[in-house]
Amino acid sequence: MLRHAVAAEGRKLKGSCIWLAFLFLPAFSVFVGCANFSMNREILTNEWQSLWTQVSLFYGDLFLAVLLSIYAAYEWRLEHLNHNWNTLMTAPVPVRNIFWSKFLVIAGLSFVTQVLFFALYLAAGFYFGFQSPVPPDVIRWFLCAWIGSLPVAAMQLFFAMRIRSFAVPVGIGFACSVVGFLLAAKGWWACFPNALVIAGMGAVSQEALGQVDMGIFFVMCAVFTALFCGLSLLVLKKADVKS
Template structure:
């Protein structure tokens, strides 16, 4: 059942307009981060690490939540048209399998996005910043940790996109969540808000590793938020009836 749902969700991505966002927003983020780094060389002295903070600060706070929100809203768009919810409730598939399939597709898109962001980071460092070496391996692990933290964001945005028929409102809420994540993270409450987890995983605003010695609490928080959203989505889908 899950495999068929994943195949169906994958078909929605063919010639999808979200690919424009996939390419454009990381390019804007990389251009802004590189420009900001080059304009502040007297302050940003840690080369690859400093460039990483500039590339990922606004990306993790604004661009990433917007992109994941758009991915989620686009995948739910068909179900919100007409009476397509009736087809879901009447289909020989558990409704939660549809949610899980959409989650896996968003995670796939998120992984591609993260790899593209990292590729742009390397290119900008070598070409525009003039570095003659390669980035520290730790920055690659920061990117991978961002995927882990981003799963909680993906699940939360899928839940919002499921219950809100509008395409734009979940994206706006994703942006608000990212900004709140930055504020809460700076106050030491990063584990209490899912949007903080992606920012913490990416190590987006510090050169030193924010998760040094705190990896287990970070992973537990990711698992708790992910599990909570899955439970809420499962309960809501099981209680949702066919609409006339």
């Protein structure tokens, strides 16, 4: 039944406007980062690593969380319209399948978003004619970007489920990005989902996370994901019809 629920959620995305954000925000982040890199090549001499600090600056600090907020708000948008919430609550489908289908769809969207962003990043590096090989850290950046996005997705799904407005959860996602940036800049990246994804991508510091820090990163990602998924399931199980 979960497979059918995931397929139903995927059908919602066909022809939706979220694909505009999916294409524009990663491309805009890479474009701005490339412009900054091009204007400062005399001081940004580490090629791939230096380009990464520029393209991930806006994407990791802001745009990724906003994208996840848009994805989450859209996943709950139809349920909040008219009396669709009542239909959902009376449907012969376990509420856990309803939530997990939405979470899995957003996790998949996040994965595809990271693929697009990294493809644009690699294309930019080849365009600049870098002489050094692509660093192995690219794999770590990719994994940390995707895994770090999961607790943010879980948190935004919770907000979008509780708030009927489409714009308010997106605004909350933007505010959480600002909070995450401040925490990550102070080294408190393990305290908040948005700070986790920023630190994992190295969007604040070019230095790679050490082995101990990587362990903390994965543990805290799992903790926050489980926390917000658990809260969402708890609310759904106790939810009643709405007038």
